Amino acid sequence: MHDEITEVARHRQVRGGTRLAGVVSDLARPVVVVGSTTPVGQLEVMFRNPELGCVVVVEDGGTRTGIIMRSGLTAALTGRLGYGRAVLERRPTSEVTDWSPMVVHPHDAVSSVATRAMERSDARRYDDVLVAAEQWASASTADLMRSLVAALADRSSRDPQTRLPTRSATWHSLARRCDLVQGTRTRVVLVLLDVRGMSALNARHGFVAGDAVLVDLAGRLVGGLPRGCEAGRVDGDRFAVLATLPPMDDIQAAASADHLRRHVLANLAQPSAATGAAVWPELRSSVVWSVAGAADAEELVREAESRLGGSGSPGGSRVGRTAPSAPGPSEGAGDRLPLRRVG
Known part of the structure; x- marks a missing residue:
């Protein structure tokens, strides 16, 4: 007893929490990278993996880098009239890519990254944050906020x-x-x-x-x-x-x-x-x-x-x-x- x-x-x-919030690299995970000309239909196959939350898109022949979230692809394939899949299946990935993602450095503080993430527009607020390292990685906004809340709870107790x-x-x-x-x-x-x-x-x-x-x-x-x-x-x-x-x-x-x-x-x-x-x-x-x-x-x-x-x-x-x-x-x-x- x-x-x-x-x-x-x-x-x-x-x-x-078990530790303070730290830097964003602590929460970053490797991410799949595809070219901008990859067919959307192939992208849909990739997202059958339930652990895949986003894909990084690198512009073929260009310098831009974008992101495709699972939720964004689902919305695009559904379309307003339900014909999104038929229209987009053979189109290049660039047509469903967000070319202005939030990109941060691996050593950026979680507290500042989480604050910036929540300042985004409603449509993009909960998209993953891209981490620009030797290999692209991503950190989910949910993980950033959990880490921040855990740090605040830790510091208060x-x-x-x-x-x-x-x-x-x-x-x-x-x-x-x-x-x-x-x-x-x-x-x-x-x-x-x-x-x-x-x-x-x-x-x-x-x-x-x-x-x-x-x-x-x-x-x-x-x-x-x-x-x-x-x-x-x-x-x-x-x-x-x-x-x-x-x-x-x-x-x-x-x-x-x-x-x-x-x-x-x-x-x-x-x-x-x-x-x-x-x-x-x-x-x-x-x-x-x-x-x-x-x-x-x-x-x-x-x-x-x-x-x-x-x-x-x-x-x-x-x-x-x-x-x-x-x-x-x-x-x-x-x-x-x-x-x-x-x-």
Whole structure:
């Protein structure tokens, strides 16, 4: 049950595309090239291949390059009176060619190409875009728009600096985990990490060094997480780790939650070779976990923030409105605050 809840929670969080939009060559596909004197009837045979969306037409004895879309050829062969096929079957392809297609460079940005494509007239707006490389290629407008939307979704849910999920995406995922544990014996754990003295670090070493520290921390945080956990950047100098605990009693849950906190801190304790000890910061942490089968995301966040900002202690709390009486304190090395029930 614990593994199922963890997997579902991770797949139901807000997600964008797998990468940023990139350049148009990432989406380009090879395209069939024919001469302008090729009979239209032969063209119709080519389009029997369902994967063929367009054909590039190179003018025989000329310099023009055009395009024929499947939809355009179908419309031409139908004709206004239904006699298009009979009239055009033996005519040259040039008669049904669009000689003013949109042609782009392979390294043009998808964002600019998609914008230009959508600015075309209604009749040509959804035609493929030709990519002028050593060999002609084409990119569908649908693929361009999907890539652009995926990039926008990614940028709205991923921190551009650390590539971790943003605060809204992280809290959304936390809420999903809380929903999924309702009525089960599993629990949700939230660990907050705060980089101490970030402003002083920026003032002393510069923003470039400060940004490098945050990126390094994020990479090592993600790389050292146990299976089923996920991390996010929830503030300029604050990170969060989410986890779901399998069924266990209150004492074991307290120990497991704090073990996760200590494991995360241990992975971030030593400075990296690239960053150096002179700028490597200290981290404050707090951990909270829900009662079995009853978790509230807002309550978890509020309690974790309170503990992190109030005393600076790494202690943890069991959080849940329907919790039974909490057991006695179970403190490890460095814990100064006992477990307590909130609500």
